[in-house]
Amino acid sequence: MPLHDSGFRLPRERLEERIRNLLSSQNMCVLATVGPDGPLATPVRYYPLDFAVMFTAAPRSPKLRNIAADPRVSVGIFAPLVGLASSRGAQLFGEARVLPPEHPDREPYWAAFRWENEHAERGRSLAEPPRDTLVVIEANRIVYTEHWLRREGFAARQFWKRRGN
Template structure:
């Protein structure tokens, strides 16, 4: 599995906090200050670099690190972010680093910053006071950091990271996903809405690009009424790292009319008939989840020389 290094410099903790949040999203990953970081041949395959902006330029320690380890960086894929109070939509704060890193750079972004005058060291406070007097502005505290932007970029990087691994071809990943789904029959179906986030243990039927669930009802239907987006998780009990096996799926749910043809095959698979349903003292409901993405983690795959983590995107319904 590809590992990631998130390397940063930070005077007052903002770039560090962003780097640590990104490392958690990108795991397996390590967040580390550039100072003291020793790159090695097998250290990591994907590198994220974060720098605060002071006086309109990146941190000198980050610049030095990139210059000193250019060869190591150019053998990897690199992403870059800046933390600054001013929005940097044109990316001018990172131009010098982008130029240095060159074609290895796969993504660059500007994230916000935070500033608390009370916690600044003397020289920084003096610089900020001088800046405030020339711009006729005054501020004690400023916060332009939007964590939802950090989360969205982290997920984008995760997509890039996943594409770098040793991948099975699409048909092979689908065959593995099919095999996993057919060799299990129970999952946790997660819904989210006004009833809160809810994971329901439930049996499933797998057919086509869909999972089907028979249910007498419950709080998940309150969530589905408001939000059709669901996640499904199926896994084997953990014994050792050598036999880890789990599948996370995302998809969109809808309710199936019991009179629909689709209902027949679901009932048949569950050894049920409409007559039997009619004898029940309550209604049964069928949920169909059209699958969108499967994220498979199978230790066994690494024995075949490919990543233990494989992602499959199901075809969009026409």
């Protein structure tokens, strides 16, 4: 199926593989929220879990205040650029879920969250479980860009939506 006369869509399985590869090969994103003072773009270290990204945050941080007012967010993730043809990144769109330490839905996410790294960096005991506020963003929609796809006849920009959306 042509996409804006610039190429074709990747089969869903191949697109999902490329998105997962990007999410798992990077560890920094830019989180975009909106608050009373306007947009806020915050660099955040994240951990991936399928098509979700998660990170810890201080409960009183500007990003969490913005999420409390409007949980709709966008997340930008990109690989280092070594030339125009190597441009590769994704924009994730979804709603942020804030899971405080006592929230029952936290447990499945901690398996993928490498909290030991953060505890070691902060001088915390590795024997104590995490008590940080966890933010999880399950992507409902992803715009994936990879210019190398043009070499195979595919559009550089690909679109993914969660099934059921």
